[in-house]
Amino acid sequence: MFVKPALLAALLITATTQSALALDYPSAARQPVVNTYHGVAVTDDYQWLEDGDSAATRKWVAGENALSRQWLDAVPGRAALHTQINALITSNSNAYFDLVERGGVWFAMKRQPPKQQPLLVTLSNPDDLASEKVVLDPNTLSADGTVTIDFYMPSNDGGKVAVSLSEKGSEDGTLHVFDTATGKDSGDRVPRAAYPTGGGTVAWDSNGSGLYYTRYPAPGERAEADIHFYQQVYFHALGTDARKDRYEAGKDFPRIAETRLSASRDGRYLAVMVANGDGGDAALYFKNTAGGGWRKLAADADGVKNAVFGEDGYLYLLSRAAAPRGKVLRLDLRKPDLAHAQTVMAQGEGTIDHFVVGKGRLYVAELVGGPSQLLEVDLRTKAQRVLPTPAVSGVDDLAVDARGRVLAHVTSYLNPMAWYSVDDNTLNKTALAVTSAADYGDSEIVREFATSKDGTQIPLNILKRKGTKLDGSNPTLLYGYGGYGVSMTPFFSAASRVWLARGGVYVIANIRGGGEFGEAWHLAGNLTHKQTVFDDFIASAQYLEKAGYTSPQKLAIMGGSNGGLLMGAALTQRPDLYRAVVSSVGIYDMLRVELDPNGAFNVTEFGSVKDPAQFAALYAYSPLHHVKDGTAYPSILMLTGDHDGRVNPAHSRKMIARLQAANPSGNPVLLRTSASSGHGMGTALSELIDQVTDQYAFLMHELGMAIE
Template sequence: MSENGSEDGSLHIVDVATGKDVDKVIPNVQYPTGGGSLAWREDGSGFWYTRYPGAKEPAERQHFYQQIYYHRVGDDPAKDVYVLGKDFPRVAEIALDARPGAPGVIASVANGDGGEFAHYLIARDGGIRQVTRFEDKVVAAALGPDGLYLISRQDAPRGKLLKLALDDLTLAKAQTIVPESDAALEPGGEFGAGNITLTRNAIYLREIVGGPSRVAIYGLDGKPRGQLQLPEVATVDEMTVMDDGSLLVAVKTYLEPPQFMRVDADSGRSKPTALRQTSPVSFGDVEVVREFATSKDGTRIPLNIVRRKGLKLDGSAPLLLNGYGGYNVSLVPRFLGAATRLWLDAGGVYVIANLRGGGEFGETWHTQGALTNKQNVFDDFAASAQYLVDKGYTSKERMAAIGGSNGGLLMGAVFTQHPELFRAVVSTVGIYDMLRVELDPNGAFNVTEFGTVKNPEQFQALYAYSPYHHVNGGAKYPAIFMATGETDGRVNPMHSRKMVARLQAATGSGRPVLLSINAHAGHGMGSSLSIRVNQMADIYAFLFDQLGMTSPLQ
């Protein structure tokens, strides 16, 4: 738990029957971006967890050097036993994965945010074995009762599935049981562990195909058994093995509330369950069409276009374009909810662009938008916007863009490079000074994704697109709404403050440049419902005003 969305968290062990703490609170277990993780011993007597050096250490160490400790329930946390991590990188990010019946716990260690991972097996008896190194290109690991399963990108940028025998965890002896296919096996969730689900007689692999996902089913020998039947454009969030061996699968789409399906352990057939969310809004008159823009270098960029059926492509509709493009994070189908329903009812169109830098098509798609290739992401977004204008979905005077965090960097880069492209831009918790970001505690984790000013080639690339350094006096910038949280540990609020000050002094368009700062919010995780609702109301009020829209609620 952390205060005011800071993600500077402490660990509470709570009796679910009484709601009271069982043990003393364990401090320093979580901090952005390294986060925090925990894995219970199967008998419930204790757990492995991650923690940071803490306030007694020098400031330059407090939010780095994450390590693994073991806590026995009932003991004083001061007696917790060190397990692993003193030799990990300064920017290590650890995820722990324990599964019923497995002979140990997997510790997956990320070397910052760039996509390199090492994997360790912590045996139930306390023995430790390093299985893979950062340079091995193994991006996920899952421990089953019959072996260790690995997603490898070695000579397979979209990923292949390897298997190691438990009595010999030498990577060179791994067997390829599922070769690379047309779909990507991406790291996701706890560094991809959730993308490999093992039942008593099958392997379920979550694959991503340009944004939407599918679930491929294999026997334990790797022989294909087909695919799980899912809606056409959907994503699978969770796959949980139940006590009877069946599988509970969480499915999300753009237009239907999240629901759970149950997969029979023997037949592999799925059926809906009564476990589903409800929504006060319906999208029966709405469709999602998938089209492709062509980027500057000829790359095809998927666009998920959410529109009311029968929309006339006459360029008159207000349109909101969303993008991210970084960290191997894929923008996948998610239920759009009431705010998007309001937008559509006001005549709007909503579009999600799957940009390079994400994981939608595998590691190559990611690396084409990372480090010195980052400009590709901005070119992809600009090309997407121009495509939507050319096809008659909207006009530049009726189009807005929105993005947050790395997507905020995207917003800053695009509106400084193409100030004429959008009428309005919403950018939340964004990074804008790419020459100083690595000086922040959390900025160090980003070096493997963005690069460093200490490398001459990477410095030139960073400076070439750094939004703050390309604000030009007198340029006719769009209307801009920025938002940040005072306790944001991922992106220093300084970025938003200095960027807004520079824009307010420079813009020649006469359009507003606004900044919203919340003293009780961070990067967005853990923000209260009231904070999120108020910010959403501010954003939509700004967009409706700038695009000349009338709320259907009036």
């Protein structure tokens, strides 16, 4: 059934030899099932692969994994590449993220290579690393490093911290409570507090005796099909049985609610943002714990997207009502009423991404087409000023303490991330800054624009070595996402250095479907307009070839999740444009995606086959249904994880089976399924390094790059 490893190694000496191989793929029987939508009969030959627990599926996956492992391990130089990538990633100094200050103590997640999972730590301040104390090291909770922290929230005095823990990337979280000073586990266990469908959050009461949390139905409360839906808010008193927790709110929330809790610093006021599915409209609920029940402050149609408590007795709202790029409103907590909201920041040229409230000022991370800038807004005069940040950088997080000190997390394509203290119109780097052995001193980032099918200008962030010749010979990797209003903002990757060191060019496209230019940019690639996303990406590939960066034989594309859908559409619509494709945890069968465990949450982004117009749009681009027999497809590597609760691994199984049956080109079509990870969150560091190595080894080999 398989090519023998020794023979495969001999055949992998050159890319041209390998490309001519016809691999002996595991047999995937065609078992036609006809599904009918609005009078249209659609045949699905591989519906049987949706059953991940069947013996036939498990045998086929094992065969695919064996073949992929043989192929990838036989790539000349892969072992050395793994060593180099491992050294680059583990050379990064400690990275701190998700900062929260409570009771004069800074809490943070700490990524500490080579530890498999991030730790939860505290610091007296961001400039004193010697004050760091470990509250919880999840690496001590499992031998294989697969227990991870999903999220955490300290009590208002900082004395306790609630932590959601899950295993193997499942994001199926149970709440635990730890003493901050000693790290001692209180013994509280609150199950069903998090899951990939709607996520999970926590907010403490005013005196730290209990916490409000998002809760999924217990067995028997709902039908099995609804067990990861109908997220509600409950209250848990510390030291009590979680089965007796008090219901708070949510009986009127939608089935696909994604609920985010927050509390004022003193715990007196609570806010709950309830989104109707991924990227859907949101409602806002409010409670004064000193008296009174929950109040609905904003309905789905009111355009409120986020709520932030200030230290000044106000609740600040990010609204997109008549402002697709966003505006900031302010409500008096003593008498909150959306009808009486004050506008403290009107819509501007940029797109408001997130913000915090300091003393008398608002600090806003504002997107400008992908990169972002940091604005300071005087809440009294409403005057604005732009604070200095590095060129083509991103302000991807903001944190504030009780005194109003603001920290900004800034990163770029060329420099590692760092937390900066915002002081009098300047940003001063704190001790929470990453150093890396990945040196991009010989590189540059340029912003250029591709023209899409309808004439829209699409920004491209092009990372390359200085002096790169535009003669069409450069191996180029084009990355995209395009969905849910998620923006492709600047990021630093130590591993990408191996690509540039071998003459590669790395390009990130800010295509529609994201939020780089506000909600209008998102909606232009949403629902029945999804084809626009693919048009933008294809235009980006064509631009890179016309501008002399690369050629079809030297161009590879990469994406994951919704970006995996993008990969599927790009390779089926224009297989001639690329030499190789890497797609991770992708969605490929658009006619059955809403039947997946997480599928209903995606209807607000993709649409439903129940709607005739939306079905027509879905069927028109669904990658699985546009694989054509006899088409010469590029080399393809797909990755998925057994514990993915966000995208059903069956999508990758069905797509690979269909491509292997259709493709006569001899280019490899491989599936790599991880038994120890899910959608990506919580993946152990060693597994992540293995995945990155396989991706680069595959791409470099297929583009004819020298790996050693």
